[in-house]
Amino acid sequence: MNTNGNTYTVIYSVVLVVLVAAILAFVAMGLQDKQNENIKIETITKVLTAAAQADENVSIDENTDVLEMYTEHIIDAFEVDGNGEVKGHLELGKDDPRKIKVPSTADLKKQNDILKKIADAKDEAGKTSLLESLRLPVFIFNINGKTITVIPCYGAGLWGPIWGYIALDDDGRTIEGAIFDHKGETPGLGAKIAEAPFYNSFIGKSLGEGETVFAVEKGKHDGIPDCVDAISGATITSQALGKSINLWAKYYQPYLAKAAAPVSEVSDTPVQDNACTGNQAAAEGDETVK
Amino acid sequence: MSDINFKEVLLKPIFKGNPVTVLVLGICSSLAVTVQMKGACVMALSVIIVTGLSSFVVSLLRNTIPNRIRIIVQLVVVALMVILVDQILKAYSYSISKQLSVYVGLIITNCIVMGRIEAYALGNKPIPSLLDGLANGAGYGLILVVVAFFRELLGSGTLFGFRIIPQSFYDAGYMDNGLVILPPMALILLGLIVWIQRSFQKDLQEK
Numbered sequence: 001m002n003t004n005g006n007t008y009t010v011i012y013s014v015v016l017v018v019l020v021a022a023i024l025a026f027v028a029m030g031l032q033d034k035q036n037e038n039i040k041i042e043t044i045t046k047v048l049t050a051a052a053q054a055d056e057n058v059s060i061d062e063n064t065d066v067l068e069m070y071t072e073h074i075i076d077a078f079e080v081d082g083n084g085e086v087k088g089h090l091e092l093g094k095d096d097p098r099k100i101k102v103p104s105t106a107d108l109k110k111q112n113d114i115l116k117k118i119a120d121a122k123d124e125a126g127k128t129s130l131l132e133s134l135r136l137p138v139f140i141f142n143i144n145g146k147t148i149t150v151i152p153c154y155g156a157g158l159w160g161p162i163w164g165y166i167a168l169d170d171d172g173r174t175i176e177g178a179i180f181d182h183k184g185e186t187p188g189l190g191a192k193i194a195e196a197p198f199y200n201s202f203i204g205k206s207l208g209e210g211e212t213v214f215a216v217e218k219g220k221h222d223g224i225p226d227c228v229d230a231i232s233g234a235t236i237t238s239q240a241l242g243k244s245i246n247l248w249a250k251y252y253q254p255y256l257a258k259a260a261a262p263v264s265e266v267s268d269t270p271v272q273d274n275a276c277t278g279n280q281a282a283a284e285g286d287e288t289v290k
Numbered sequence: 291m292s293d294i295n296f297k298e299v300l301l302k303p304i305f306k307g308n309p310v311t312v313l314v315l316g317i318c319s320s321l322a323v324t325v326q327m328k329g330a331c332v333m334a335l336s337v338i339i340v341t342g343l344s345s346f347v348v349s350l351l352r353n354t355i356p357n358r359i360r361i362i363v364q365l366v367v368v369a370l371m372v373i374l375v376d377q378i379l380k381a382y383s384y385s386i387s388k389q390l391s392v393y394v395g396l397i398i399t400n401c402i403v404m405g406r407i408e409a410y411a412l413g414n415k416p417i418p419s420l421l422d423g424l425a426n427g428a429g430y431g432l433i434l435v436v437v438a439f440f441r442e443l444l445g446s447g448t449l450f451g452f453r454i455i456p457q458s459f460y461d462a463g464y465m466d467n468g469l470v471i472l473p474p475m476a477l478i479l480l481g482l483i484v485w486i487q488r489s490f491q492k493d494l495q496e497k
Contacts, residue, residue: 009356016363020370027374031381038384062385062451 043102044070046179050165051141051148053177053203058143067097075147076140077101082118082131084254090137103137108154108163111136115247136252141167148176149259151252155244158236160184162193166245168207172256178202180241190237201228207249216242294418303422303429310433311484312494315401319393320434321476327450330438332379332386334431336394338424340371341403345411345423347371352412364407365398372397402426437479445470 002008045066051073052058058073060066070093077090093100114134121127139150147170154163164180180193192198205226216238218230230238249256309315316337323333347367348355355363376394379387387394397403406426411419442448444467447455455464469475488494 003354003356004358009359012354012356013359013362016366020366023370024373027377031377034381035377035384038380042384 039104040100040102041066043104044100046181047102047139047150047152047165048073048141050167050177050179051139051143051150053179053200054146054148054167054169055143067093067100070100071097073141073143074139075142077138079135079137080252080255081136082134082251082254084256084258086255087135103152105154105161105163107137108152109161112154112244112248115251118251119247131251134251136248136255138252138255146170146176149256151248151256153245153248155240155247157182157185157240158190158234159186162237162241162244164193164199164241164245166202166207166249168256170260172260173206175202175205175207182237185237186234189231190234192231192234193237193241198231207245215239215246294414296418296421299418299421300425303426304432305429305487306491308429308433308487309402309405309426310430310480311487313402313405315405316430317477317480319396319400320430320437320480321473323390323393324434324438324441324476325445325471326389326442327435327438329386329389330434331431332383333390333393334427334434336375336379337397337400337402337430338427340368340375340397341406341427341430342420342424343371344368344403345406346416346420348407349411349414349416349419355412360412361404364404368403368407369398400430402430433480433483436483437476440479441470441476445475 003012045060048066048070049060052060060069074092077092079087079090081087090103091099091101111134114130118127118130118134121130137152141148141150149168149170149172150165151168152163152165154161156162160183162180162182162185164178166175167177168174169176178199180199182191182194185191185193205228207226215226216228216230218232218235218238228242230242303309307313310317310320319333324330344364344367348364351363351367372395375397376387379390379394403423406423410422414422439449442450443454447453447460447466467475
């Protein structure tokens with residue numbers, strides 16, 4: 001047979017490519033569940049690592065069973081809208097760790113797109129409905145008696161998306177821990193946002209009061225009290241990270257403000273019938289929150 | 291073809307005709323993935339599987355491949371194997387797959403794989419081709435593991451993540467060598483291996 005004819009060559013290449021594509025599609029579909037499971041475990045590890053930085057006695061390494069640790073420490077996980085209203089709970093997996101629900105990076109991207117639309121919205125009505133359509137995830141952990149709130153952030157880095165999880169103290173502002181990840185930042189430069197020396201420098205900083213003012217900048221940061229040193233040679237990635245933290249934290253403010261000041265909320269109602277018991281109720285209310 | 295010396299097919303690529311130290315192929319990935327033994331071993335295994343299976347498959351097809359598109363056909367076969375390995379690693383060994391990052395995908399461009407297909411599999415029967423592929427992969431893997439051994443031991447004081455250099459050494463002032471972690475030192479180690487090999491095998495030395 002002439003294996004060098006045009007017809008033969010064309011048919012040969014078509015058959016080969018279709019065959020290879022079929023094999024790959026079959027394998028990819030077969031392994032997809034397992035791969036998604038791995039990605040989910042990675043996300044859980046990130047969320048947990050951010051929260052665990054609040055207490056140096058809690059550490060996570062390669063041998064930690066993250067699913068078990070997550071169910072052990074998690075108190076609640078839910079989604080809030082742009083007005084700070086809780087809009088639905090995420091499965092905690094207390095009975096079955098395999099059912100734990102965490103938002104994927106695709107989910108974060110979806111929320112990020114809404115955030116961008118809100119910033120561009122022309123009229124108030126459109127803005128309000130967009131704010132209500134937000135579903136921002138919140139994780140509440142109990143790390144050795146401390147209540148830690150973990151919120152994600154997401155944004156565009158230099159080459160692709162960057163995202164991360166920030167653990168906040170119960171005042172809703174002080175950063176107790178942070179961890180970041182990226183799709184394809186430059187190795188050795190922007191990729192360093194995923195390394196401990198960088199994300200550890202966030203600990204103890206504050207997201208700012210009211211309007212969030214937070215920045216990742218290089219050089220002297222005059223007038224910006226809550227600023228983290230940028231990575232040398234990765235200005236764009238660093239600044240993008242600061243911006244995305246700012247953007248996300250802004251829309252978490254309504255929720256964080258509510259969560260940080262439960263005392264005044266609880267005391268409002270009882271005060272009407274008896275001022276004395278009102279204070280007591282406030283104290284109790286405070287207790288339950290902690 | 292019955293006069294093929296299987297012992298020679300298997301052993302030559304590992305020592306006398308090692309693809310890394312003698313043919314100087316696949317240098318890039320041997321610098322990049324040799325920081326830790328675990329990653330190096332998985333990478334070595336992946337390359338062994340890819341070179342072996344691609345050589346085998348191409349050898350099976352060797353009489354049907356149109357000559358004008360043979361490089362493309364080889365590339366498709368190699369890419370198939372590499373993506374399969376990558377997918378399986380992602381499913382069953384996710385942390386190592388993250389550590390190896392792009393280098394698993396880059397096995398496609400590893401000259402050893404294509405080189406052995408062109409030089410051997412196209413002209414030989416499937417079984418010898420399979421062995422030739424496996425042996426060349428093993429020769430590459432051997433160098434990878436040797437380099438990784440020294441880099442992890444001297445750079446982190448561990449092997450496979452287990453501490454080898456006792457804490458008392460550190461207390462006495464010993465420090466891990468940070469330079470060994472970086473790629474330049476891997477190149478120097480590789481050079482040392484080439485030097486040692488050539489001092490034993492005089493016929494490799496250029497006049």
